[in-house]
Amino acid sequence: MPKAENDKLVSARRHRVTSRWNLDDEIVLIRSGSVLPMAGSDMEHSFHPHPDFAYLTGRGIPDAVLVYDAKEKHWELFGPRSSVDDQVWHQPADPIGLPLEELEGWLKAREGRQIIEANTNTEVQNGIGEERIRKDEMELAALRSAAATSKAGFDWVYNTASAGMTEREVQVGMEAEFFRAGAVRTAYPSIVASGPNGAFLHYFYGQDDSLNPATRVIESGELLLIDAGGEFSGYASDVTRTMVVGAEPSDVQTFLWKVVLSAQELAIDRCRPGQEWREIHLDSARVIGSGLLELGLLRGEVDELVASGAVALFYPHGLGHLIGLTVHDAGGYPTGREPSSHPQSRYLRTDRPLEAGMITSVEPGVYFIDALLGDPALRNQFIDEVVWSEVDALRGFGGIRIEDDVHITNAEPEVLSGDIAKPLRIG
């Protein structure tokens, strides 16, 4: 998109945000943030600009400050200039806005006025967050490009991954394709989980974790759950596919995979303006619950099984979340709505009616999670609703999740990741 077009969109974002703010003559400071030092080291973590700053500037360098003078209705951007010393160690960043040194004088000229730090002021932050939930053309272009980088990685998996490879081999091969396709980084740590590891919802490897993807070999006939995505121009992609590797899927794998897919398809079709996200989530839980009933893992009536929390033993997470400058994006709960403590909804990251321009993930799943299924209190609580002998036979099965990124429009939902295939079997 030409720069003039981008500038116009950024200026429209600022205008919409200030219309939401109830300000008089205050000064608002929106900081990009600083690089975070690694503890005990002179190295730094990779820099992520504050998404509110990125949204209102289209830029992402550290230590920059966007300021707004509510009296003059005037925006000004201040950015650091790299010193020769900085440039010895790092390539120079584009100079943006006025030199940061001039901020102090700019504020002094407005002495006595109230200064609001945006990231500590809920009202100001909500004003930005409420705008960030609807994406403009520039953001949609970045989100589509992010999804395209993910497609390159998943295609590599479908063509290359096989039984006998380690989780790590699959991860690095896939991520290489994200980067080759233009991703700036992964949108979050990739989840590549084989067999029982698929039952950890966020299976990221840490140095001292007992499970090690570098030595974890994918066995023939196991499920492989991959939740990964590229980031492009600051915007995330968030995609999950689950497949059986190197063998004919078993009846149970096939059945549950189809149940998850049908929950996802039903939910994607409901991704239309005016639909309440919480209701779609609960309906997806009913689809999963019906599948578990049909398979003989649950007893009873599906609405009651969702209401009692029995389905949540197998589908504990939320159907999805808004996506944008962060993978779990702003605007989850509007003022007046609070997260629920009910087991089926407590991890629901969004609770609001859908609107055109939103991007939401749609990611139902079914898992056999030891921490829940082995908990004596839960086993006792659900003694009548769960057929424990059948469920215990499936401990170690892992998990199945299928996730796409959906753009809500006034017409059909646009699935940004929709051309990433969903094979039940690979290898």
Ligand code: GLY
């Ligand atoms: N990849 C993180 C999530 O799906 O929420």
Ligand code: MN
């Ligand atoms: Mn995901």
Ligand code: MN
């Ligand atoms: Mn997600």
